[in-house]
Amino acid sequence: MPAKDHIFKRFDEELTELAGQIAEMGGMAEKMVADSILALVRMDTVLAQKIIGSDGRVDRLEKEVEEKAVLMIAQRQPMANDLREIMAAMKISADLERVGDLAKNISKRVIAINSPFAAKKLVIGVEHLSEIALDQLKNVLDAYSARDAAGAAAVRQRDDEIDALYTSLFRELLTYMMEDPRNITFCTHLLFVAKNIERIGDHATNIAETVQYLVTGEQPTDNRPKSDMSSLTNVEFKGDK
Amino acid sequence: MPAKDHIFKRFDEELTELAGQIAEMGGMAEKMVADSILALVRMDTVLAQKIIGSDGRVDRLEKEVEEKAVLMIAQRQPMANDLREIMAAMKISADLERVGDLAKNISKRVIAINSPFAAKKLVIGVEHLSEIALDQLKNVLDAYSARDAAGAAAVRQRDDEIDALYTSLFRELLTYMMEDPRNITFCTHLLFVAKNIERIGDHATNIAETVQYLVTGEQPTDNRPKSDMSSLTNVEFKGDK
Numbered sequence: 001m002p003a004k005d006h007i008f009k010r011f012d013e014e015l016t017e018l019a020g021q022i023a024e025m026g027g028m029a030e031k032m033v034a035d036s037i038l039a040l041v042r043m044d045t046v047l048a049q050k051i052i053g054s055d056g057r058v059d060r061l062e063k064e065v066e067e068k069a070v071l072m073i074a075q076r077q078p079m080a081n082d083l084r085e086i087m088a089a090m091k092i093s094a095d096l097e098r099v100g101d102l103a104k105n106i107s108k109r110v111i112a113i114n115s116p117f118a119a120k121k122l123v124i125g126v127e128h129l130s131e132i133a134l135d136q137l138k139n140v141l142d143a144y145s146a147r148d149a150a151g152a153a154a155v156r157q158r159d160d161e162i163d164a165l166y167t168s169l170f171r172e173l174l175t176y177m178m179e180d181p182r183n184i185t186f187c188t189h190l191l192f193v194a195k196n197i198e199r200i201g202d203h204a205t206n207i208a209e210t211v212q213y214l215v216t217g218e219q220p221t222d223n224r225p226k227s228d229m230s231s232l233t234n235v236e237f238k239g240d241k
Numbered sequence: 242m243p244a245k246d247h248i249f250k251r252f253d254e255e256l257t258e259l260a261g262q263i264a265e266m267g268g269m270a271e272k273m274v275a276d277s278i279l280a281l282v283r284m285d286t287v288l289a290q291k292i293i294g295s296d297g298r299v300d301r302l303e304k305e306v307e308e309k310a311v312l313m314i315a316q317r318q319p320m321a322n323d324l325r326e327i328m329a330a331m332k333i334s335a336d337l338e339r340v341g342d343l344a345k346n347i348s349k350r351v352i353a354i355n356s357p358f359a360a361k362k363l364v365i366g367v368e369h370l371s372e373i374a375l376d377q378l379k380n381v382l383d384a385y386s387a388r389d390a391a392g393a394a395a396v397r398q399r400d401d402e403i404d405a406l407y408t409s410l411f412r413e414l415l416t417y418m419m420e421d422p423r424n425i426t427f428c429t430h431l432l433f434v435a436k437n438i439e440r441i442g443d444h445a446t447n448i449a450e451t452v453q454y455l456v457t458g459e460q461p462t463d464n465r466p467k468s469d470m471s472s473l474t475n476v477e478f479k480g481d482k
Binding site: 063067070073074077079080083084087094174177178181184185188191192195219 | 436
């Protein structure tokens with residue numbers, strides 16, 4: 001085949017490899033999140049340790065994606081669509097790296113809690129929150145693979161649900177702490193776990209925006225719904241007197 | 242002058258513009274952080290509202306930097322050093338956008354707390370933490386302007402201090418909550434404020450790594466010191482019985 005076609009073919013292969021690395025990172029990040037919640041629900045500190053140990057692989061993959069992306073831009077000098085592909089891969093890998101970090105942080109808190117005292121009811125709330133976040137993560141990675149702008153838009157819309165649930169969980173945890181000071185340490189860790197899950201939802205939303213940009217060539221400009229009111233939450237203390 | 246020199250000159254101007262936008266974003270982010278802590282210390286909800294309103298400008302600047310960067314890569318097809326300049330600008334602007342978000346979040350919590358009941362002693366701890374974080378932010382922006390790899394390395398080393406201080410503050414806040422349940426809502430917000438400041442320190446560290454990469458052409462590989470042990474903290478409840 002002509003030399004030019006050969007160069008194009010090699011470039012396409014590199015793009016496919018890059019997308020493959022994103023898919024691999026996505027799978028790893030999803031698993032880390034799912035496992036960290038499992039570790040929390042079962043108070044499984046061995047699993048938690050395993051997750052903490054696996055975060056390095058996600059970090060290394062991000063660095064690899066970034067290095068490969070910069071090299072591709074420098075060597076191939078891609079235009080328009082191809083450049084967008086590469087930029088999108090870099091952005092998505094940065095979000096996935098943060099998702100891995102958040103799962104690692106949840107795992108560290110499981111080790112800190114390490115007590116069967118965990119109130120089942122509250123953990124269920126956190127578990128439910130994580131199910132939606134994982135769903136969002138899965139859907140947005142599917143949208144990336146399929147270059148599906150509508151799928152990505154749906155993920156952005158649904159972030160609202162996570163935020164609203166997080167706010168109500170925040171309120172519930174505060175109330176629980178006030179009822180019995182012995183719950184404070186445990187509930188504080190759960191508060192941060194819930195916050196981490198809410199942040200994982202935010203990263204799914206970021207990725208959704210990147211997918212929309214990748215497919216349409218434009219940054220979405222409509223404002224995303226916002227229902228995380230937890231930072232505005234003030235639960236009045238009703239005990240004692 | 243010859244057409245080629247003209248193109249180079251224009252490209253250099255664009256690079257200078259890009260660095261100027263980063264400096265502008267940096268200044269805005271620094272001010273937002275300083276103001277958010279001032280709002281907390283003074284319980285000034287009007288200032289807090291103002292900060293929340295100003296975050297949009299930082300977000301817009303980030304999008305501008307990104308669009309300009311992608312355009313420069315596509316049109317100018319820069320190599321090596323110049324490409325690194327552009328990539329670094331994109332990464333730093335993403336970190337600064339997050340710093341702005343974190344300052345906004347602190348401001349929201351000031352509005353949520355909105356009570357003179359705030360324990361001075363605890364707020365002082367948060368204030369001290371923020372001074373170091375602001376120092377780090379200032380130093381790393383200086384290191385970026387001066388292309389100073391040693392300055393950036395010093396910022397990375399000092400993140401340790403923020404982490405250690407945050408961990409001790411976390412512990413202190415938990416103890417305070419246990420002493421009197423009426424402190425719970427206030428202290429929970431302070432916990433998240435402290436966490437936000439610790440995250441601002443992390444972003445300063447990220448920027449430091451980007452500056453090192455920009456100047457040396459290599460990602461720093463040595464492991465940064467890590468002293469945030471708060472997620473491993475378990476303060477035992479000693480009250481009641």
